[in-house]
Amino acid sequence: MISRRDFMQTSMAAAALYGASGFGNWARVAAQQSLTQDKLLEFDTYGNVSLIHITDIHAQLKPIYFREPSVNIGVGGNKGAVPHVTGAEFRKLYGIDDGSASAYALSHSDFSSLAQAYGRVGGIDRVATVIKSIRAARPDALLLDGGDTWHGSYTCYQTAGQDMVNVMNALKPDAMTFHWEFTLGSERVNEIVENLPFAALGQNIFDAEWNEPTELFPPYKFFESGGVKVAVIGQTFPYMPIANPGWMFPEYSFGIRDERMQEMVDEVRAKGAELVVCLSHNGFDVDKQMAGKVTGIDVILSGHTHDALPEPVLVGDTIIVASGSNGKFVSRVDLDVRNGRMMGFRHKLIPIFSDVITPDAEVAQLIDAQRAPYADKLGEVIGRTGDDQTLYRRGNFNGTWDDLICDALISEREADIALSPGVRWGPSILPGQDITREDIWNVTSMTYGEAYRTEMTGEFLHVVLEDVADNLFNPDPYYQQGGDMVRVGGLGYRIDVTKPQGSRITEMTLLKTGELIDPTKTYQVAGWASVNEDTEGPKIWDVVEAHIAKQGTISLDPNNSVKVVGA
Secondary structure (H helix, E strand, O other): OEOHHHHOOOEEOOEEOEEEEOHHHHHHHHHOOOOOHHHHHOOOOOOOEEEEEEOOOOOOOOOEEOOOOOOOOOOHHHOOOOOOOOHHHHHHHHOOOOOOHHHHHHOOOOHHHHHHHHOOEOOHHHHHHHHHHHHHHOOOOEEEEOOOOOOOOHHHHHOOOHHHHHHHHHHOOOEEOOOHHHHHOHHHHHHHHHOOOOEEOOOOOEEOOOOEEOOOOOOEEEEEEOOEEEEEEEEOOOOHHHHOOHHHOOOEEOOOOHHHHHHHHHHHHHOOOOEEEEEEOOOHHHHHHHHHHOOOOOEEEEOOOOOEOOOOEEEOOEEEEEEOOOOOEEEEEEEEEEOOEEEEEEEEEEEOEOOOOOOOHHHHHHHHHHHHHHHHHHHOEEEEEOOOOOEOOOOOOOOHHHHHHHHHHHHHOOOOEEEEOOOOOOOEEOOOOEEEHHHHHHOOOOOOOEEEEEEEEHHHHHHHHHHHHHHHHOOOHHHOOOOOOOEEEOEEEEEEOOOOOOOOEEEEEEOOOOEEOOOOOEEEEEEEOOOOOOOOOOEHHHHHHHHHHHHOEEOOOOOOOEEEEOO
């Protein structure tokens, strides 16, 4: 794996392959704090093919605040490599000035004060403006959605994804792939997909009973762009029945399926594909590994891990593009394709600064129509954050939103210990800001949101933590099943990320007593998002809302309960 800078010095066959990023231009403009829509969208059209990539929107139709992670640990061959670089190191790597709009968009440092200066990000009406601008310059540009689209908000839950389907259809994508969409249940997913006006792709979606490819989700689709025959191959999240409840989609199986991916690449090449694009929801490290195993893919548009990288990464002859999440960025990639080969590219990660980009009137009206029936409930204020309290959810071990959720579980469910899933989706809340019902749903909405209360032995708790840690810190990316470490409340521990499974977690401590967890003792544990069918308990959003309403103003103690070594 080499960087884009190294990419400029490599070659494909006898011809030099040239790569360039548009990041530097808007970074310089941002540093001067003179952002305009024209500057954000400025792009020297290049080559003959344009790709537009959006991914991991998580049903965020309106502008939000979104803090990037301060901790993103890489292991094995990915230690210290992007996207596992954060904060000052990230800014140094890409030449980002402290305090600039670039620092605000791409880094966590000084987030709250920079958010006050630069405002909210995202909003699908602003995304629509960007897409229409690109299409004005390149009418046959391909718009590709990486999935995690029909999930993550109050209105998406209430409409079983229909609000997002309606809005995304207005953007006119050419293709999409999937992950959380399947947690709507296979019957609902099938119903939506059968009526989509664009391609629903997944080369790794198989019929579970017969172990055969499905007809509803074709592996690829051909497009013509700039006179070039382009094949787009879909790669759905491979670990669906492990990371999410398999009983919701029992007729489907997934997996990475490298051998089939190679077969599909070879097949589309044999059918005349001059450019092969993989629309992926693998996660960035998995995509890098796949790019090293499967030959013939020109571009991987990466999703799932929510990474926002201002320059593509090259693995072999494949460029990998990461476009962030929550509607915060749009990637544009222009490619020069000649004689069936990619000769060069230009790329721009476009930040959606909501106060700078004019909303598209048609899409804005459509968004408001989806939200109108629920406006009163969405806007109801439940509490507020303290003047020094930011709520966010990113980082390998904790985020303040998850600390708050764990506090709510312990308090409302009368538990010793709380467990909250290490999901990455969910906007941020600034200090002194109202917390509305919509805000709570934005970090809790899912179709299996029951908040359980059960007994677990100390030994079983250790097994749970070790199992999740291996999903995150196994040095082989193909054994990393997505998400971050399970968040814990009322419990502290030490983790050595360099150790093998079974020996990473030590010094487990019950925080309210300071005593070490006894493997033979039973503890009351509350949690949510169990993948087990028939889980019982109140909905997590109701639990969190009740807790916030009682607290009124949210000010959390710093969470130093996890000691990390080996990172």
